[in-house]
Amino acid sequence: MNPIIEVKNVSKAFGGLQVINNCSIEVAKGSITGMIGPNGAGKSTLFNIIAGTLPEDSGQILMDGEDITHDTPDQLFHKGLLRTFQIAHEFSHMTALENLMMVPPDQEGENLFSTWLKPSLVREQDAEVRRKALEVLDFINLSHVKNELAGNLSGGQKKLLELGRTMMTDARVVLLDEVAAGVNRTLLGDLVSNIERLNRELGYTFLVIEHDMDMIARLCDPVIVLAQGQVMMQGTIEQVRNNPEVVEAYFGNAL
């Protein structure tokens, strides 16, 4: 396997609570890797550590063999490692199109000095960003709501827009945290097929935390089961479902 992300012996405690316990995982390049586990298993904590928003106590994280353990979220963004976030409150007053156009870093148009010095360059870049944003809206099937305020979109459309935001940069690895929550079944289908297309057509690698087992089953291979801050097992969803220890100890009849 050719890992794009390697988590090596990472530990994290909150006060006296050891939440991540010498945990190691590998995410294969080009995979859609799922991460499941009972409440409190440490999934979000591990995500936050990988995404650079929470410091680990010990251990190392590599991306394509390069040490990214101490990178900030901004540095990771520039390296193509992104995490989807809910559309922040301030962005809910912007249209879907504007939300996408906000994403690219280092936009010349945002720099007053360059606006004044190189107006034609800024206009060209604005046009380019707009063209890309329209393409992304088309890809995620949201063209019909491009001028709608993001705050007025349905839960599922917001999730699609969040996914679209990752397409405005050259993402390589996308961390998805519970994207299925609150999304109706029809839009969930759209979301799943868009994730698959991004994976297949643009080569995105995904690491997905999800409680929705249907979504995990449709999308993810392999699936990592986290329990008490450690990997309990890793395998196909079938192997996970057929592992009596996993089922009995952690999921009851949920699988």
Ligand SMILES: Nc1ncnc2c1ncn2[C@@H]1O[C@H](COP(=O)(O)OP(=O)(O)OP(=O)(O)O)[C@@H](O)[C@H]1O
């Ligand atoms: N900032 C924090 N301070 C103190 N304890 C925390 C903090 N963040 C998480 N925890 C604790 O760490 C443990 C793991 O939480 P985490 O959110 O990583 O689990 P999870 O697997 O994502 O759970 P869920 O499926 O419920 O989202 C929990 O007991 C939680 O209460």
